[in-house]
Amino acid sequence: MNLIDRYVAEVGKNLPLLNGREDIEKELKSTLEDMLEDRAQSSGRKRDEALEIEVLKEYGSPQKVAATYNPHPYLIGPKMFPLYLFVLKIVLTVVVSVMLVLAGVQAVTDTPFMGADFVKIIGQGLGSALSAAIAAFGNVTLVFVILERVLPEKEIGGFNDEKDWDPASLAKEPDPDSVSRTELIFEIVFTFVALAILNVYPQWLGMFFFTENEQVFIPMFTEMFFQFVPWINVVLVSEILLDIYLLRNAIWSRLTRLGKVVIEAASLTLTVLIVRTPGIIAFSAESLANGPFPPEQAEVFVTIATYMFPIIMAIVIIIQSVELVKAVYRLFKMRSETK
Amino acid sequence: MANTESLENVVLELRRGVIVLAALSQLGLPEYGYSLLKKLADLGLDVDQGTLYPLLRRLETQGLLESVWKLEEARPRRYYVISAEGKKLLPKMKKEWAGIVSVMDKMLS
Structure with a gap:
């Protein structure tokens, strides 16, 4: 396997999983051969490894070249990002609040006030709230990363759907009959905790x-x-x-x-x-x-x-x-x- | 230093905007990637290879170009040519471009 083939294979390895990988590799090899031939002719040099190295250096690292073929350079694209942030805020607030309330309840009911055990349970509660928040962050992100790749382009519109947006909605006063979703989610979670x-x-x-x-x-x-x-x-x-x-x-x-x-x-x-x-x-x-x-x-x-x-x-x-x-x-x- | 970098970025953005039109206008006859790159460079438009080759594939996916592999000089080459849909779009794009040039000329003169 010569240097050009190794380079093409390395680019192929870094290409995103999509159809046409072989085609891209074949075209890249053909282009590099053209470049080498052209360079050898115009400079009067012979095609050897030194010339190959020169051309490949000019072409760029395999990772950089592969990235130019990546239709999804984002983990979560700009269209999906506002919805991702909205969901993340709700989930993190609810998860952390529930964990802290549970720790508080446990500290108050299981230990004498302000003793060493009380402090220990509060400390453990903060620790579990942090790990629950990290896990929730990871899970929400994972779900959105999958949605970004699975949903068709049209469905991703989300908050940025220009056609459905009506500027007249700005002129209205806040509707006293509209519900606050965050408030409702909190109420449901805490009522559920009380029931449990x-x-x-x-x-x-x-x-x-x-x-x-x-x-x-x-x-x-x-x-x-x-x-x-x-x-x-x-x-x-x-x-x-x-x-x-x-x-x-x-x-x-x-x-x-x-x-x-x-x-x-x-x-x-x-x-x-x-x-x-x-x-x-x-x-x-x-x-x-x-x-x-x-x-x-x-x-x-x-x-x-x-x-x-x-x-x-x-x-x-x-x-x-x-x-x-x-x-x-x-x-x-x-x-x-x-x- | 920062000024040079900003200028480079602006120039890059400006060029990126015209590459589609430039490529479509030069693909009336079939060209392979490297020959198109050289042709554009000879006409005075230096395009980064990392920009041009993925762009050609994208234009083909959008139906504005067609491509075919040909075996030449003992190696296969992929030739791109403007499609029927691309031919319909090209005059409109040229008109848009003329409009932009005229507006910018007025602004900058």
């Missing part, structure tokens, strides 16, 4: 205390609370179904606004019922006072148990009330506008 904790990991709803030779778990709620779980499930599942429906339709309708009002009213009613049910909290001053930790620590927890739960529940009720008022206001505003 309530039904699959109810043991997370409490606190683990570690002493030198034993591990004590004090649940946050009594059995009374778990009687409400089926009703909480109904509300949470309805919320997810409504969000998925909105995600598909991209716009609020009177029916979905009414659905939102019903769901907000149901969740507020449930919260009030839970708060008003006596003996629902297992995480009480008494249970903590009998816990396996030093008296001064117990005192802190007793204070937390006595004051924190009502405060937290009051905040939840206020937030839910505001959400209900907002949902009712939007429903009626929509009705008056359509009259």
